[in-house]
Amino acid sequence: MNKRLKWVANPHARQDRDKFPLHFLGREEIKKVRDFHRTFPQYDPTPLRSMSELAAYAGVAGIYVKDESYRFGLNAFKVLGGTYAIGKYLAGRLGLDISEISFDSLKTGEVREKLGNITFTTATDGNHGRGVAWAAQQLGQKAVVYMPVGSSLIRMKNILATGAEAYITDLNYDDAVRLAAENARKSGWVVVQDTVWEGYEDIPTWIMQGYATMAAEALEQLKQCGVDRPTHIFIQAGVGSLAGSVQGYFASIFGASRPITAVVEPEKADCIYRSALAGDGKPRKVGGNMNTIMAGLACGEPNPIGWRILWDYSDAFISCSDCLAAKGMRILGNPLGGDPRVVSGESGAVTIGVLIEIMKNENLKPVRDLLKLDRNSKILIFSTEGDTDPVNYRDVVWDGKYPSFDCESELPEE
Structure with a gap:
């Protein structure tokens, strides 16, 4: 029995058959996205860190970590x-294409007068809500943010600091999404959420496209490191929008020669893993409070668009214990040799924790073989957040919370 992770292969991912279309995540579409992001005064590509010492320790050719703690100053x-x-x-409200506007143009008095007062609402564990609230503040609009039970007070205070309303509810994440949607319906607000339900597809699709700026940056930066294509990607999943965005972008660029991709989730909120395990292509749900350390991944209902991309193109799905997220935080925060330090939060560091566990635990040789991980592997990792909850970050990295030798549960191998 493995105490730390379980996995399931996706054998049909490499089969030649009809797959979910990826044109909305293709190179030309994502160029439009990046061009819009470039109009922000705060825009700069976040660093891609080459962890050569860690790669040598793991027995692979390269490990490259995209450090999102620098994104727009929002961590x-x-x-x-x-x-x-x-x-x-807003471009649609103005009758314009996204290529015809800039972030600054949306702040002008003339545009503000045309748009009127708008309230944006969302549910979040913290990071997404802070981004929505920040954007609303910058544009002179209002935001109302709902957070699931157990959310970090520090993350809520960061949202409140933008001038938004923010509330920690007694609901799990998925029910907080429903609360935001219901209040938006009653009050005429605009929901900005990265999951899909009947009649609500455009904004989640746009959110996925927005995430792909990060993937496009990473590919350019890899080429600057002499890597034309990563052999592997480890990507974390909540509802699957981020994972679907990254998977879809790389699959659209590389087709059949795309990197081998492993999707990683917390065991207490592993709706994507359970969907893959069922084997019929239909999404599955996870209920309850989902009280994982990985708050940003504590989502129980897959985004149907993200799920379809992952089901059609990803090679393996991994469900892991919280201790591997903590291990990843400690690895990145205490680098080997001359490797750069990366401050990575719980949801950001889990993929590095899982990767190192797979490479160094002999009981996990079947996973290494499944993923074809060896000394020629060049692996791309996305550290999606910094220490967005600094107190918990110190509890883990300084004080040893969630130690590697004391995982919380026994997870059977699949």
Whole structure:
């Protein structure tokens, strides 16, 4: 029995058959997204860190970590999705294409007068809501943010600091989404959420496109490191919008030669893993409070668009214990040799924790073989957040919370 992770292969991902179309995540579409993001005064590509010492320790050719703690000064990647979705929505209200507007143009008095007062609302564990609230503040609009039970007070205070309303509810994440949607319906607000339900597809699609700016940056930066294509990507999933965005972008660029991709989730909120395990292509749900350390991934209902992309193109799905997220935080925060330090939060660091566990635990050789991980592997990792909850970050990295030798549960191998 493995205490730390379980996995399931996706054998049909490499089969030649009809797959979910990826044109909306293709190179030309994402160029439009990046061009819009480039109009932000705060825009700069976040660093891609080459962890050569860690790669040697793991027995692979390269490990490259995209460090999103620098994104727009907000310490997480999520702002990419919210800002692009809001931009697309406002462009539509103005009868314009996204290529015809800039972030600054949306702040002008003339445009403000045309748009009137708008309230954007969302549910979030913190990072996405902060991005939406920040964008609303910058544009002189209002935001109302709902957070699931157990959310970090520090993350809520960061949202409140933008001038938004923010509330920690007694609901889990998915029910907080329903609360936001219901209040929006009653009050005429605009929901900015990265999951899909009947009649609500455009904004989640735009959010996924916004996330792809990060993937496009990473590919350019890899080429600057002499890597034309990563052999592997480890990507974390909540509802699957981020994972679907990254998977879809790389699959659209590389087709059949795309990187081998592993999708990683917390065991207490592993709706994507359970959907893959069922084997019929239909999404599955996880209920309850989902009280994982990985708050940003504590989502129980897959985004149907993200799920379809992952089901059609991803090679394996991994469900893991919280201790591997903590291990990843400690690895990145205490680098080997001359490797750069990366401050990575719980949801950001889980993929590095899982990767190192797979490479160094002999009981996990079947996973290494499944994913074809060896000394020629060049692996791309996305550290999606910094220490967005600094107290918990110190509890883990300084004080050893969630130690690697004391995982919380026994997870059977699949």
